[in-house]
Amino acid sequence: MAFVAGVALAGCSASGPVKGTPAPTHAVAAASTPTATATARAALGTRANPFPLNTPGKYDPASMWTFTFTAVNGDAWPTVKQDDPELNEAPDPGTTYVLGTVKIDAGTSETAENPETDLNFNYVGSDGNTYPADPDQCGDLGSTDLTDATDMYSGASRTFSICAQVPIAAAHGGTWAINYVDGTSPTAFFKGA
Numbered sequence: 001m002a003f004v005a006g007v008a009l010a011g012c013s014a015s016g017p018v019k020g021t022p023a024p025t026h027a028v029a030a031a032s033t034p035t036a037t038a039t040a041r042a043a044l045g046t047r048a049n050p051f052p053l054n055t056p057g058k059y060d061p062a063s064m065w066t067f068t069f070t071a072v073n074g075d076a077w078p079t080v081k082q083d084d085p086e087l088n089e090a091p092d093p094g095t096t097y098v099l100g101t102v103k104i105d106a107g108t109s110e111t112a113e114n115p116e117t118d119l120n121f122n123y124v125g126s127d128g129n130t131y132p133a134d135p136d137q138c139g140d141l142g143s144t145d146l147t148d149a150t151d152m153y154s155g156a157s158r159t160f161s162i163c164a165q166v167p168i169a170a171a172h173g174g175t176w177a178i179n180y181v182d183g184t185s186p187t188a189f190f191k192g193a
Contacts, residue, residue, distance in 0.1 A: 044057070045057050045058075045059075045188045045189060045190075046189055047124065047175055047177075047189045050175045050176075050189040050190050050191045050192075051067075051069070051188065051189070051190045051191065052191050053069055053070065053071070053072065053191055054068060054069075054070055055068065056068045056105070057188050057190060058188060059178055059179050059180070059185050059186050059187055059188035060180075060185045060186055063107075063180070063185065064106055064107045064108065064109040064113060064154075065104060065105070065106065065107070065113075065115065065119065066104070066105040066107060067102055067103070067104055067105075067178055067188065067190065068102065068103040068105075069100055069101065069102050069103075069176060069190045069191065070101045070102070070103060070159070071100070071101040072098065072099070072100050072101075072176075072191065072192055072193050073097075073098070073099045073100075073193065074096065074098050074171045074172050074192070074193025075096050075097075075171070075193075076096070076097040076098060076099035076138075076163065077090055077091055077096065077097050079099060080097050080099065080138050080139055080141065080163065083139070083140055083141050083142045084139055084140040084142075087139055087140060088138070088139030088140060089139060091165050092165065094167060094168060095165050095166060095167050095168060096165070096166060096167075096168050096171050097138050097163050097164070097165055097166075098123050098131075098163065098164050098165075098166050098171050098174070098192065098193050099138070099141075099161060099162070099163045100123075100133075100161070100162045100163070100176055100190075100192075101144070101159060101160075101161055102121075102159070102160055102161075102162060102176075102190075103157065103158070103159045104152070104157070104158055104159075104160060105156070105157045106152040106153065106154060106155065106156040106157070107154065107155075108154050109153070109154050112151035112152060112153045113151065113152060114149055114150065114151050114152065115146065115149050115152065115160070116146050116147060116149040117181070118180065118181050119178060119179070119180060119181055120177075120178065120179050120180070120181050120183075121133035121146070121162045121176065121177075121178055122164065122176070122177045122178075123164035123166055123174055123175075123176055123177070123192060124174055124175050124176075124177050124189070124192075125166050125167065125170025125171065125173075125174045126169075126170050126171075126172060126173035126174050127167070127169070127170040129170065130177065131164040131165060131166045131170075132164060133146075133162040133163060133164045133176075134164070137163070137164075137165050138163035138164075138165065141161040141163060142161070144159060144160050144161045145160070145161055146160045146161065146162050148160075162176075171192075171193050172192075172193050173192070173193075174192035174193060175189040175190060175191060175192045176189065176190040176191075176192055177189055177190075178190070
C-alpha cells in the first residue's frame with residue numbers, strides 16, 4: 001500500500017496545473033529573458049573602474065605620459081619614517097600616509113617635460129574628498145621622491161614615490177587621480193589602498 005501512495009505522489013508536479021483545477025489567469029514572464037536595464041561597466045581609468053596595479057594607463061590617449069602604479073601602501077608611516085628618521089614627521093592625529101610607487105614613461109615628444117611640475121597627483125579617499133600628493137607633506141622619500149624629478153625626454157622612464165596625508169577612515173578604497181597641471185585634461189584614476 002505504501003508503494004502505491006508513493007507512486008501516486010510521484011506523479012504530482014508543482015510545475016503546472018493539476019488535472020481538474022483551473023489554469024492560472026495571470027501571465028507569467030519568462031525568467032530567462034534578459035533585461036534591457038543591465039548596467040554597462042564603467043570605462044577603464046575612471047573612478048568607478050580605476051586602472052589596477054601593474055596596468056599602464058593615461059589620462060588622455062594623446063598624452064606623452066604613461067603611468068603604472070606598482071605598489072600602494074595605505075599605512076605608510078613606518079616606511080616614510082625609515083626614509084629619514086630624523087626629519088620626517090608622523091602624520092597628523094586621525095590621518096595616515098598613503099604611499100604610491102608609480103612608474104612614469106615619457107612617450108614621443110618634441111620637448112622635454114617634468115612630471116613634478118607638469119602633472120597633478122592627488123589621492124581621492126573613499127569619502128570622495130581629494131587629498132593632494134604634496135611632496136613636502138610626507139617628508140623626504142629618498143631618491144625616488146617626485147621632487148627629484150628632472151626633465152624627461154622621449155623614451156625616458158623612471159619610478160617615483162608619491163604620498164598623500166589622508167584620514168584613516170578614507171584611506172582604503174580610494175584611488176590615485178592624475179591630470180595635467182592646468183586642469184585642461186581628463187583625469188585618470190588608478191587603484192589606491
